Amino acid sequence: MWKLRKRLLESTLKTIGKTIGASLLLVVYFGSHLSFGQSHEVDSAAFYREMAVQTSYNNTDSMRLMLAAYKRHLNQDPKKESDYLSILGIYYQQKSQYDSSLYYQDRAYELASQIQDSVLLAQIIQRKGNVHKYLGNYELAMELFFQAMSIAKAQNDTKTAATAGMAIGQVYGYMQEYDKARDIISESLEYVQQDPDDRVLWSLLIERGNINTMTGMLDAAEQDYSQAKVIAEKLNLMEGRMLIYSNLGAVYFFRNEMDKAIESYQRGALLADSVGDKISYGIAEMNTGEAYYTIEEFEKAEEKLLQSLELFSELKSKNFIKDNYYYLYEMESRRGDDKKALKYYQLHAAYKDSIINESNLNKIAELQTQYKTVENEKLLAENQLEIQEKEAQIFYLYAGFALFIILAFAVYYRYKANQRHKMQLAIAQEREQGLQNVVMATESERNRISKDLHDGVGQQLSALKLALADLSNKVEGEARSEVESIASHFKQSADEVRSISHQMMPRALMENGLVEAIEDMLQQAFAFSSISYQFEHKNVNQRFDEHIEIGLYRVLQELINNIIKHSQASNVQVQLYKVEQQLMLLVEDDGKGLENKATKGYGLKNIESRLSIIHGKVNFESAGGTTAIISVPVK
Known part of the structure; x- marks a missing residue:
């Protein structure tokens, strides 16, 4: 029987080719030899199962061959049949046939439930979660991962528990x-140390490196990848080297070393293609496209991004389709094709909304809370069992248990209150961040349009005005009068374009600061008005944070517009000064004062929205006119 297995192993390694080296042959040969020998049937089943798992990443054709051999040695054992069906589900997942994968995982789950094998159930639930993760069904995936982790920990299955923790960390990422x-990946790293498994440890280090890369902790990320590289070389993991090249490419990208990033991404893509890992290949190609458009090689970038988009669409991977559309949007924005950029951004937003919304986030937060609650309940059950076993101290132990229950409920309710408070804070921060993103995007777009008007249309109109003025000197009579009339119209158009450009994003604000920008704004606003104004300022000659300067300028602009349109005022006083850590803006007029409906209008909401972004406050007083008092904290 061993000779038969050895011949089959050698045949498999020939099929796999260069993707599995001689060292794997030695590991599998001796590992199998040491663990078998009692029963040929059990020996063969375990051998073929191990080979199916070993080839699941490198070569799905070989995996299918090993699964067929494993199936022949199940001997109607329900546990083996359940395990076989679950690994068959992994095969279809690797083939990107997700419906088939879920079908076989469900069948495996039914058998494992019948024989009440908790360890196998945790593994199957974890694998189902992986399928939904690739499909972008994050809420369901997280529910399954938390369930798998809870069962695995109860059975002291550290490998499955740590793998589930890693998957939860991926979704959070x-x-x-x-x-x-x-947090959860670091917790899983500590947990897996209880029963070290190099393959799981390698995966966790890769994932923590990814999170550190995305948060700018590049040195920590490189350290994680270096530790993972040592394990990959020890285990001769082809996918290990592939992922390390791809992830190191991201480190180089964030360090702005684009040539190194592209080289590293492409080495990762080549290895992923050699083992048939379509997801990793698509990610490497997409990242290469991002690096190319960053250095403005747009044709190469477009080729890479469209190839990866086609692959992710074929695999129905919503998360990576979402990211791919965002990179295409960024590329077209940099290239200046606003129409294509808008189309890609709309597609990105549609996929993002289909994956993540506030309801998903709340549900996932509930799942995490439920998981912690289950853990606490297990501890309570264990304590209760110990109490029952100590019959001699039954009275005191029951009293202690009752007291413990009271304290546990007090802690639990306090914990729930804290969780609700944290959730409310998180929602408020998310809303504030969303509002800030909208305002900053608006200001960025204003700035771009302002530059386009000033540097494009404005200069062309000025040039045409000068050309017509020169032409008027070369013609006589009625023709000269007509040319001068046309030149006058061009002058008016140029002045209007300049005025619009200035309103969109005043150069005085960007170049000289808030004081000069306010002086310029007031001069232009009241130039053709019967309203007189005075502007005073003190201790504000320095520059402030760009968000604060733009926010205060827009608020004052809104207040001045309201005064001109509605107040019927004759005089306006504007004061800007800094007192300790507060920047104060006072706007006072002698008009008719505020009406009740005015305090609920769009203008006031716009002012309050802008001030909330820079943590500012506004108070209105209406007595013989209107006074607006704005305060913004500054350093």
């Missing part, structure tokens, strides 16, 4: 919840 991702 996809949702840009990086602190949560790093």
